[in-house]
Amino acid sequence: MEDFIDFQPDYHDHLHRSPSADHSQHSGDYRDPAFAQPEEPELNSSWPATSMLMAPVVGFQVKPTARDQITKTWTPMQECSQDPPWTPHTPTSPGATDVRFQFVHSSVFHPVATWDAHPPDTILLSADCVLFHVHEARILACSGNALAGLFPKSRPVGYTAPQIIPVAEDATVLGLVLTVVYDMQPDTRHVSFDTLCAVVSALNKYAMPTKRVLSRHTPFADRLLAYAPLHALELFTLGAEQNEEHLAVGASAHLLSFSLCRLSDTHARRMGGRYLHRFFSLQAVRTLELRRLVLAPPPLHAETKACNFVDQRAAQRGWALAVSDLAWHIGPDLPAMVLRQAMGAVGTVLSCPKCQRTYKDHVSAMVKSWSLLDRTI
DSSP states (O other): OOOEEOOOOGGGGGGOSOHHHHHHHHSTTOOOGGGSSOOOOOSSTTSOHHHHHTOOSTTEEEOOOHHHHHHOOOOOSSOOSSOOOOBOOOOSSTTOOOEEEOOEEESSSOTTOOSSSSOOOEEEEOTTSEEEEEOHHHHHHHOTTHHHHTSOSSOOTTOOSOEEEEOSSOHHHHHHHHHHHTTOOOOOTTOOHHHHHHHHHHHHHTTOOSHHHHSTTOHHHHHHHHTTTTSHHHHHHHHHHTTOHHHHHHHHTTOTTOOGGGOOHHHHHHHHHHHHHHHHHHHHHHHHHHHHHHHSOOOOOOOOSSSOHHHHHHHHHHHHHHHHHHGGGOSTTOOHHHHHHHHHTGGGGOOOHHHHHHHHHHHHHHHHHHHHSOOOO
């Protein structure tokens, strides 16, 4: 899971200027008497949220004025789901108002990371206001659609690096996506299943290869398979959608008790015809095979003086009675132990030793055949 640190890069010094200075450059000679000598407001929660969202790097100092509050000349780059991390800076002199807002930098993709021979030239801003310093060339080489069109096709006049691009993913998802870009092994030990699925969705959204994380025996795929008992249907759907058979096979073993009538149209469309047919066939084949096994009565042994053919009919009648009791529980997920207990109880009440042995051998052969039947697609 992504950890974060506060870091202030040297090449962001050109951004360490007051937004009011930028505003004055574009305001011309206009002088509004209402704002001739604005009073500096006190630090309180009534300041506009846009002032907090505008500082893209650590150390951006903002000195809000009454004009800034009313005209709202600063436009937030992206709305965040929560207030960005910011730290009020104590004024150096009494009566002065000086606020410094801090954004959090990724502990892996920070400004001086050595993942490339060149310094980072792009900053990706996650939905929860974490900065990821990356290289545009790396992103464009991995993404087939220029990060879903977020990279501009042309540079504005006077452009200087780094460019800041907001994305819709949070820091955890974006950090895992960037491990694919830089061909790194992701740390997924404490990542939830929903986050892993969000990473796959983001890779598809940005036209990045999913094989790097979903291939067999990768840490990412192994972590997904660890969630199979809890999220079997979602994992099977994900494996079918991405055509990763090992994920679908691993999840199908936990779907034997799933009722097919509960399958939604959305999941069916995502699975596709091939995997949907295999899912249906798995349950149908196992159910039909179980019916065939239990409907075959135990064979008769050679007639003896103590047990003739008429006496042996008692074992077959007991078998039929056990099958009728088991009929309500027949399904593709019936445990072998339950099958043995249900069908083997009749053999204990038979008086003929040969009937008992024949009956026991038949139950053992039936349970063995049921246990060896495929439990996956």
